[in-house]
Amino acid sequence: MKLAILGAGAMGLTAAAVATSRGHEAVLWSPSGKSTTGLAEKGFVTSTGAIEGNWPVKFGNSIDETLANADAVLLAVDANGHRGVMEAAAPHMKSGVPFIVSAAHSLSGLYLAQLLAMRGTDAPVVSWNTSAGTAHRTANGAVDIRVVRSRIEASVTPASASADAMAMCRALFPAHFEERASALEIGLLANCNPVFHVPVCLANIARIENGEHWAPYEQTTPAAGRLMEALDGERIAIANAYGFDIHSVNEHFHRSFKTPLASMDVMNATLHAVGRGPKGPMSVQHRYLMQDIPYGLVFAAAVGRIAAVPTPVHDATILLASTMLDFDFAGANTILEALDLGEMSRNELTAFANSGHRPTMDLRTGTSQ
CATH class of the missing domain: 3.40.50.720 (NAD(P)-binding Rossmann-like Domain)
Known part of the structure; x- marks a missing residue:
């Protein structure tokens, strides 16, 4: 083929x-x-x-x-x-x-x-x-x-x-x-990487701005791991509000890398000890920040609001990143801009994600930014 x-x-x-x-x-x-x-x-x-x-x-x-x-x-x-x-x-x-x-x-x-x-x-x-x-x-x-x-x-x-x-x-x-069954469930499942990438990058932002070589798995300290798991808890709560049973970021690491289930700092230390793991970003323009915040955390917070699920850790992380990097992450997601989900109810979004049909939708097409 x-x-x-x-x-x-x-x-x-x-x-x-x-x-x-x-x-x-x-x-x-x-x-x-x-x-x-x-x-x-x-x-x-x-x-x-x-x-x-x-x-x-x-x-x-x-x-x-x-x-x-x-x-x-x-x-x-x-x-x-x-x-x-x-x-x-x-x-x-x-x-x-x-x-x-x-x-x-x-x-x-x-x-x-x-x-x-x-x-x-x-x-x-x-x-x-x-x-x-x-x-x-x-x-x-x-x-x-x-x-x-x-x-x-x-x-x-x-x-x-x-x-x-x-x-x-x-x-x-x-x-x-x-x-x-639902594209929304897949969208939330795809958010495992942002809840890992963003905390470890913000915790090591000086290394990134200075162009230093560093290893995210090595730098996933207990504090960084707690932030990852707090973000992940909100992601799972959002999924539950829509009737989805999705796996945790810890389970994602276990499935992907065959490392024993544990806290995020322990799992990352285990992987680093055997030479596994990506290289850390050396520029703030890296996708771990410029993709994962608007298309990961901002997306999750947006669908959380529709389902009336509080996302204080997502909101605080987005605000902190926007302040540190002097960038409007909340307004940078061009897909959310095009789909214009803000006025939808939870049931309407669920139906749209299940069927792909929204006859009354005023799709905002045009030249993307």
């Missing part, structure tokens, strides 16, 4: 390596073009770590060329790029071709579903709670894959297309796919 991958960073390269290693054809497209410079001549991507090899890959010069004759499409850009890429892709999508959002932060899959419906394109949107793996791009076209996900949770919009769309996911990737 042909998989069109929109995004050529660490997650796009990982998806290409995994799918190609399973005998599929991958075509990579970089929205900026920078991540694929010089790669067409090579004709392959290189992976080390969990999967090692040189994998033959094609590179699209344009989004319409990349999507042509694709059996499935996978979005692999940071959350702040979802809206722009979705708006670029929607005119070229064909009915029946699944579009996988990896990972579906802030209900971005529902935004794409609305764009497709407006065009009369009957293509299923598959929202994943995570990516195909954890990895670090070492150069253009080269990626060090730490973990290939063994388990991914996903929802399909519309639900009537779920059987074929989930079968496509299982054919392309080795993970065990667990289907969830």
Whole structure:
């Protein structure tokens, strides 16, 4: 099968390596073009770590060329790029071709579903709670894959297309796919990373601003771990208010990295002791802050307000980060801006997330920022 991958960073390269290693054809497209410079001549991507090899890959010069004759499409850009890429892709999508959002932060899959419906394109949107793996791009076209996900949770919009769309996911990737009924449940599940990334980054903001080398797992002290678990408790309370039973960030680490369940500081120390873990950001523009606060914490707080769930730790963390970094994180989520959920009730949001249909919706399309 042909998989069109929109995004050529660490997650796009990982998806290409995994799918190609399973005998599929991958075509990579970089929205900026920078991540694929010089790669067409090579004709392959290189992976080390969990999967090692040189994998033959094609590179699209344009989004319409990349999507042509694709059996499935996978979005692999940071959350702040979802809206722009979705708006670029929607005119070229064909009915029946699944579009996988990896990972579906802030209900971005529902935004794409609305764009497709407006065009009369009957293509299923598959929202994943995570990516195909954890990895670090070492150069253009080269990626060090730490973990290939063994388990991914996903929802399909519309639900009537779920059987074929989930079968496509299982054919392309080795993970065990667990289907969830609601895109909102997936959106909250995708928020595991922000409740880890944001506290440890704010606790180490001087290291980041000074461009120092540091290790997030090593610096997850008991205090940082308590903030992570407090944010996570609110995330789980929000999910419960909508009738969802979601796993904790501790369980997410246990599932992803096979480390024994414990407090976050202990789990991170265990992983660091055996050489596991990502490198710490060396710029405040890193996605751990610029993506995870607006598309993770701000999103969770917004759907919490709709369900009348107090989120004082989320609100305080967003305010603290906005003050420290002199940036309006609360106003930076372009997906929430487009979906305009503020006037919805809990029941209306639940119905919208389950069905993908909101006939009275005044979708705020246009040029994304």
